[in-house]
Amino acid sequence: MKLGKTGKRGIILLAVLVVVVFIARGFTSKPKAAVAEQKYIPVQVEVASKKTLVNTATLSGKISSDTDVSVIPKVSGKVLSVAVKVGDSVSKGAVLFSLDPSDIQKQVDNANATLQLANASYQKSKEQWDTGKASLERTKAVAADKIANAQKDLANTKALYEAGAVAKVQLDQAEVGLKELESTYANQIEQLEIQASDSTLQLAQAQLNQAKVGYNQALDALNNAEVTAPVDGVVSQVNVTVGNMASTAQAGVSLTDISNVYSTLSVAENIVNHLAKDKPVKVTVASVSEKSFSGKIDNISPSADPKTQLYPIKISMQNPDGLIKPGMFAKAELTTEEKPDVLAVKSEAVVLKNGKTIVYLVQGDKAVPKEVATGLDTGVEIEILKGLNINDKVIVKGQTLVDEGSTVKIVGGEAS
Secondary structure: OOOOHHHHHHHHHHHHHHHHHHHHHHHHHHHHHHHHHOOOEEEEEEEOEEEEEEEEEEEEEEEEEEEEEEEOOOOOEEEEEEOOOOOOEEOOOOEEEEEOHHHHHHHHHHHHHHHHHHHHHHHHHHHHHHHHHHHHHHHHHHHHHHHHHHHHHHHHHHHHHHHOOOOHHHHHHHHHHHHHHHHHHHHHHHHHHHHOOHHHHHHHHHHHHHHHHHHHHHHHHHHOOEEEOOOOEEEEEEOOOOOOEEOOOOOOEEEEEEEEEEEEEEEOHHHHOOOOOOOEEEEEOOOOOOOOEEEEEEEEOOOOOOOOOOEEEEEEEEOOOOOOOOOOEEEEEEEEEEEEEEEEEEHHHOEEEOOEEEEEEEEOOEEEEEEOEEEEEOOOEEEEEEOOOOOOEEEEEOOOOOOOOOEEEEEEEOOO
16 A cells, blocks of 8 residues: 555654653663662761770970080190091991190109109108108116106105105205106107107008009000090091190090980870870881880980970980981881770761760661760771670661661671
8 A cells, every 4th residue: 555645654653653652761760770779878987896096196306315425635745646527337446536645655654753752752761761760769777767766766755855864955956957868768768759649641542542643544544555445336526636735624525426316305294194104115217227126215304394295205226236326317206095805886887966976876777876985086987885786787888867666788897
């Protein structure tokens, strides 16, 4: 059958209408699917478990040497040679510089001459003391004997006088004779006691001892014309040059012992009581390595600095390879609080709602709020004191979107 133009147009319109109907049905069905997909809230969860929580504080400080030694010669002298330069590592006993021994020998000779004079003076004083002591003893013995005889003569003369056998003048002469004899020997004994005085000998002995000390010091200086390192270390300063004088008033060489270094930090009052002597510390010196070095708290000041109101602490560390240099900057990570084996979750899981601290658990496909009590918060994880049990599924992402009874779907986290 042959269609006319009108029939053809009708068929075309009918086909277009069918296509439009199918398209319309397709558009109207999509919102229904979209509504079905929005019936749950996607969340991420974490299983509540026991953890060790640690709070830390990171502070910056400057590295210093634990030992700085100034090496001073024992005697002034002309520098004969210098064996080190700045930066050299030296061992204890190593020669740093040498002094001209001829100059020191003159001092030894002078000290020896002084010693000989002091010894001669002492020997003379000793002889005089010995002689004086002997003379004193002899004089005392003679005086005692003669005075005793004179006293007997006086007693006899007095008896004769009383009996009328001698004249008064003889009695007077006997009395005067005894007094003169006593006075004469008293003066002699006094002079001999001065001569035999211990103080005179002691003075001579003291002068001799002083001279011996001076001579021994000069000998020590001569024996130490080579100035050596008293400790292991690195040469930080060299203040002597060949031909110039080295003085006992100035360090010839300065050494720094960098096998042990330290940093002094200042902490606030809310931290200081959480620290303790010998507590380990992680120290990072960026100019040396990204890895941390092991240190420890060497001491804690019991009082605050009056200017800063902060408490100085000293962090010491081993530096066997000498990589850490005085003057470098360091960061120290101090453990201020630590709680092992506590129930904890991520800090972000805890929300404040209606004045209560809560977390949301996933039970089945529902969000269930649980009021909790919290403890230590590290900023990443938080201690749960009560309200949760081990293995509870706690929402850590999406917790702000849910409410009690919300339908949820776990799309990430430990239990996904």
